[in-house]
Amino acid sequence: xxxxxxxxxxxxxxxxxxxxxxxxxxxxxxxxxxxxxxxxxxxxxxxxxxxxxxxxxxxxxxxxxxxxxxxxxxxxxxxxxxxxxxxxxxxxxxxxxxxxxxxxxxxxxxxxxxxxxxxxxxxxxxxxxxxxxxxxxxxxxxxxxxxxxxxxxxxxxxxxxxxxxxxxxxxxxxxxxxxxxxxxxxxxxxxxxxxxxxxxxxxxxxxxxxxxxxxxxxxxxxxxxxxxxxxxxxxxxxxxxxxxxxxxxxxxxxxxxxxxxxxxxxxxxxxxxxxxxxxxxxxxx
Amino acid sequence: xxxxxxxxxxxxxxxxxxxxxxxxxxxxxxxxxxxxxxxxxxxxxxxxxxxxxxxxxxxxxxxxxxxxxxxxxxxxxxxxxxxxxxxxxxxxxxxxxxxxxxxxxxxxxxxxxxxxxxxxxxxxxxxxxxxxxxxxxxxxxxxxxxxxxxxxxxxxxxxxxxxxxxxxxxxxxxxxxxxxxxxxxxxxxxxxxxxxxxxxxxxxxxxxxxxxxxxxxxxxxxxxxxxxxxxxxxxxxxxxxxxxxxxxxxxxxxxxxxxxxxxxxxxxxxxxxxxxxxxxxxxxxxxxxxxxxxxxxxxxxxxxxxxxxxxxxxxxxxxxxxxxxxxxxxxxxxxxxxxxxxxxxxxxxxxxxxxxxxxxxxxxxxxxxxxxxxxxxxxxxxxxxxxxxxxxxxxxxxxxxxxxxxxxxxxxxxxxxxxxxxxxxxxxxxxxxxxxxxxxxxxxxxxxxxxxxxxxxxxxxxxxxxxxxxxxxxxxxxxxxxxxxxxxxxxxxxxxxxxxxxxxxxxxxxxxxxxxxxxxxxxxxxxxxxxxxxxxxxxxxxxxxxxxxxxxxxxxxxxxxxxxxxxxxxxxxxxxxxxxxxxxxxxx
Numbered sequence: 076x077x078x079x080x081x082x083x084x085x086x087x088x089x090x091x092x093x094x095x096x097x098x099x100x101x102x103x104x105x106x107x108x109x110x111x112x113x114x115x116x117x118x119x120x121x122x123x124x125x126x127x128x129x130x131x132x133x134x135x136x137x138x139x140x141x142x143x144x145x146x147x148x149x150x151x152x153x154x155x156x157x158x159x160x161x162x163x164x165x166x167x168x169x170x171x172x173x174x175x176x177x178x179x180x181x182x183x184x185x186x187x188x189x190x191x192x193x194x195x196x197x198x199x200x201x202x203x204x205x206x207x208x209x210x211x212x213x214x215x216x217x218x219x220x221x222x223x224x225x226x227x228x229x230x231x232x233x234x235x236x237x238x239x240x241x242x243x244x245x246x247x248x249x250x251x252x253x254x255x256x257x258x259x260x261x262x263x264x265x266x267x268x269x270x271x272x273x274x275x276x277x278x279x280x281x282x283x284x285x286x287x288x289x290x291x292x293x294x295x296x297x298x299x300x301x302x303x304x305x306x307x308x309x310x311x312x313x314x315x316x317x318x319x320x321x322x323x324x325x326x327x328x329x330x331x332x333x334x335x336x337x338x339x340x341x342x343x344x345x346x347x348x349x350x351x352x353x354x355x356x357x358x359x360x
Numbered sequence: 361x362x363x364x365x366x367x368x369x370x371x372x373x374x375x376x377x378x379x380x381x382x383x384x385x386x387x388x389x390x391x392x393x394x395x396x397x398x399x400x401x402x403x404x405x406x407x408x409x410x411x412x413x414x415x416x417x418x419x420x421x422x423x424x425x426x427x428x429x430x431x432x433x434x435x436x437x438x439x440x441x442x443x444x445x446x447x448x449x450x451x452x453x454x455x456x457x458x459x460x461x462x463x464x465x466x467x468x469x470x471x472x473x474x475x476x477x478x479x480x481x482x483x484x485x486x487x488x489x490x491x492x493x494x495x496x497x498x499x500x501x502x503x504x505x506x507x508x509x510x511x512x513x514x515x516x517x518x519x520x521x522x523x524x525x526x527x528x529x530x531x532x533x534x535x536x537x538x539x540x541x542x543x544x545x546x547x548x549x550x551x552x553x554x555x556x557x558x559x560x561x562x563x564x565x566x567x568x569x570x571x572x573x574x575x576x577x578x579x580x581x582x583x584x585x586x587x588x589x590x591x592x593x594x595x596x597x598x599x600x601x602x603x604x605x606x607x608x609x610x611x612x613x614x615x616x617x618x619x620x621x622x623x624x625x626x627x628x629x630x631x632x633x634x635x636x637x638x639x640x641x642x643x644x645x646x647x648x649x650x651x652x653x654x655x656x657x658x659x660x661x662x663x664x665x666x667x668x669x670x671x672x673x674x675x676x677x678x679x680x681x682x683x684x685x686x687x688x689x690x691x692x693x694x695x696x697x698x699x700x701x702x703x704x705x706x707x708x709x710x711x712x713x714x715x716x717x718x719x720x721x722x723x724x725x726x727x728x729x730x731x732x733x734x735x736x737x738x739x740x741x742x743x744x745x746x747x748x749x750x751x752x753x754x755x756x757x758x759x760x761x762x763x764x765x766x767x768x769x770x771x772x773x774x775x776x777x778x779x780x781x782x783x784x785x786x787x788x789x790x791x792x793x794x795x796x797x798x799x800x801x802x803x804x805x806x807x808x809x810x811x812x813x814x815x816x817x818x819x820x821x822x823x824x825x826x827x828x829x830x831x832x833x834x835x836x837x838x839x840x841x842x843x844x845x846x847x848x849x850x851x852x853x854x855x856x857x858x859x860x861x862x863x864x865x866x867x868x869x870x871x872x873x874x875x876x877x878x879x880x881x882x883x884x885x886x887x888x889x890x891x892x893x894x895x896x897x898x899x900x901x902x903x904x905x906x907x908x909x910x911x912x913x914x915x916x917x918x919x920x921x922x923x924x925x926x927x928x929x930x931x932x933x934x935x936x937x938x939x940x941x942x943x944x945x946x947x948x
Contacts, residue, residue, distance in 0.1 A: 077770060077792070079792070080773075080793065112791065117630075132793055133788075133793055134805075135633060137656075141653070144622070144623040144627045148630025148634070149787070150630075152630070152631040155788060156787050173620065174619070337612055337613055340585075340611075344584075350611070354579065355749070
């Protein structure tokens, strides 16, 4: 077996929420029997953007905010890959939020794990789009909720939220997310509340304010409007729901656009000369 | 009444002008088909505004016995649907030009050359009255115009049928009626069948393609094995995406319109990372957005082909007008330092050939490769010989498959090698798990700030380009290699330079022309060209002489370099070059 890159020890602070995500993600590849060479982990910029260094798989470090288009391009080029994108709340909801909106709309079969700690940890603790109003003196801006963003866009197919402090649930959610994308159902979005113990330690706070809907018989994850209403209500009380919050069925982008993986096609000119000549004929007038 | 003998022409430039939506492009496209049938070389230009309808819009077609890749200095025939169409063309009209004028709104009031001959009729009003739609005015006008040009009525009718058949019998009939109306008007104006004002010599140009640079480039990408394109609509590059959208899926490829250029370039990078030949195309404003992504590809060593179809800048600039002012951005853009290659078509055939080269070079050297186009090169139609498809080769560089990986004891994505190029494999290949990043990294791709490693990695990336020098596309050359005067130019400067050379030669100024097909790195051949000439005119469409300065920066003797610049948003013509050179020659 060829020697490949040694998986490193994370540089994250002891107690960082991202350890929980890493453990669940790494375990997921094994639980779902995904061979490591078929997995492509792409991460953005930030502490969360280091995760690909700690997983034995193909890894890519994207530009800040650009992990989703990169992941989409890779999935379209080779739909056989298990494409897992990861990043933080700044990467995904500030500089990258435009791409998130359009990835929701186009529904490519990728998993996106957004590690939300409501701060920019790596650059030493600035406010992010999910920081509550008044965080570090930032005034008027209210915290946004990516799940509500996803609910507001037609075409979204999998919206879930987990918490680093609830590892069993997180494992189930990551498995469900990756499976959703693997089975050709499209974009699986998983927000993970993943506290930054250095700049925004909220473990004690979240313990009270998160409630799981997994075992709630009254929660219907296929009802978009009711999921939205419940999210609005929770937001008013500074609470968040965890679990699989919404799922629906839409054709995935790669199923709409590809049959055989473009990256694996035979592109030797000799194999297509007659067809190329036919195309050239269309200019002969 | 004596009918004057037709004036025999081996070269004619015809302009159709009106408001956007009047059908000027349709007129020139039809004429293009007709004139090709006479064995003539054909070249078209367009002059439009950034609007859907209205505003001055014109198209020019030049037909010639000789190959020409630029509109003529003089226009022999203008077909104008309004006065503005004549006014804007007046300065280019030949002294005895013919003006076919739609006088629905009144007689022509502007100044025209003294010897100009006007044939006026109310095409628009007639179209509405007899055919129920003003759009048919251009078919009526064609009836008159083709009589002026001495083209055979039967041939015109056949071409009309071929052109309009696809729109259904009803529309075809209306157009044929419009044409007959036009012939009727022509008869009344003394333009009989078989007795035109002009007679066009027949040429010996054989079976050719009629194709734009954008189409040739897109086709080249297809034949090179390109199977992924992501882009965002922008003038004048959109036709590349349009063409690929219609054709690439047939070959299993994917074309995607992204939400913006940031997404487009990063999708292309993701696709290339996964191992497919991928390309994106844009113009100046979009390229400014893509700089971040291009730098990522340059740092992370990912093959990336980027087309910049340059237009008037800066910023939003002149969206529909030609310019060559992004060279600095292509050569120097992006933060930090990384290797990139800039190729530039000149002869339109280069659009096909260099698209293939770009794909091969990008994968061989694992870096960004630009194709520097411009509005004229992108959108003008030219008659070209069919491309030599058998000669196209696909070279994916040091790509490793599973067997090769297994044979290697260790796989490092950024391994140091003799030529700076590391063997690579793509996700999905067993045994090749690896890290790709824009950060500085060690050979395994792990983020590293180690000072020794850093310097080595910088040198590694630079080395790739040094080794590439021998394999980069060489220039086209024209003229006498001993001539004292040299020309250098790319893109839409190609055609006018070639034509200007003849005029200057006839005035005793022997000259030669080097059309570099690799702009960056600047090749030795270009510097040698400057060294062996006495003086070199660098012809380019920008205000600051970007190409000239690039040559000097890389070692060309600055005392020998002279600029011929144009930056008013109109195409370069051979007349401009001749006048400018004569003026500079008389001063020296």
